[in-house]
Amino acid sequence: MSNALSVNLLPAEIILQRQHKSKLILFGRISIVFLILVILTTSVLIAFRVIQAAELSKSNKDLVFAQTKVNSLADKEKQWLIFNKRLSSINNVLGSDMKRKAIFNLVIYLIPETVKISEATLDRSGAMSLSLNSVSLSSVESFFTDLGNKEKNSDMIAKVELSNFSLGKDGIYYFALRIIPKQN
């Protein structure tokens, strides 16, 4: 017969007690499993740490070896550094007078043959003062034009000041110029 009735004749408090006990047993089993898992995790972690310690030791040995290699080449490195530093210094100081020389060479290059220099001075700033004379006014004009032409003067001249322009009894034009370079 399938319709069997089960009747629990135990008192209610005993049933409750048994239910409570079974819950505690389940909780106990779960906590033990958890403890086992924690212990396993700890073992794995310790194994990793041991491997890592070996790796660290090897890396330190390799580092010492690499440092020894570089130290053995210290003399060569020092020579290279001296060479490098010196070349860098030369590069920094070379050409600091380039503007002065360039202005002087430019002006000399632009002076026509018929214009003669009596006196020329170039100062530290690159400014040039000239005392000149010429028999030909057109040469003087051509000289002034070239000094003011950006292409001809390579855009190096900022200002040209003319003073003391005169025609002597000898038919020679005398004049003084001050040429001021551009400050780049």
Place this chain on the structure above:
Amino acid sequence: MKDLKEFYQKYKLLIWPGGSVAASTAIAAFVIFPQFLSYLKTTDQIASIQQEIEVLNTKAGELRNIDEQEISRNTRVVLTVLPTDQEVPSAMNTLQDLVNKSGLKLNGTSYSNSSKAPGDTSFLLNISVSGSLSSVREFLINLQDAPRIFQVEAIGARFQPGAAALEVQIPLSVLYEAAPQVTMSLTNPVPRLTDEEQNLFSQLSKFILTEQQTVDTSRSVVPLGKANPFE
């Protein structure tokens, strides 16, 4: 003992789970967590060591590629151009050669120690020359190719009436510099030359080499006589 057994029997369902949880918590707090942190820290340490090894190996490779004799030669070149001392006689000789090469006549030279403070690194050579304007121009161009650094401070040129040539005064600063202080560190990379510095060095070494060849070819060959004087 009997009390203990009774106590255990009464509370064993609480003791086991409680003990397990306490042990798990203790292991997690005092073993797993600190070890995990140490693991991370050591991983970073190993990575940093590996990086340093790579840098050192690269540096060692670069240094091994540098030819020792070549670097010695190169250092001599740069120390000729910018020496550690004034070397006034050699500067004057060089200047004399440049003046002659440019077609000028050297009328006089005066030396002045322009250094006013420790650390100043130049002295003044004031030269007085005579010649044509084009020769002066050539001299200025030749100064650029000189095996020493001469800086033109000023130029004063005067055409004397009745004289064929210009009288020119040129004060020149001649540079020198104390031996460079180099600080070496294992992990500092080997500095490389920029393209500009490479080109500059090629030019400098050409001038110095040309000078040395000129000195070598100007040496006379002394006859040694018979190979065997007893024949």
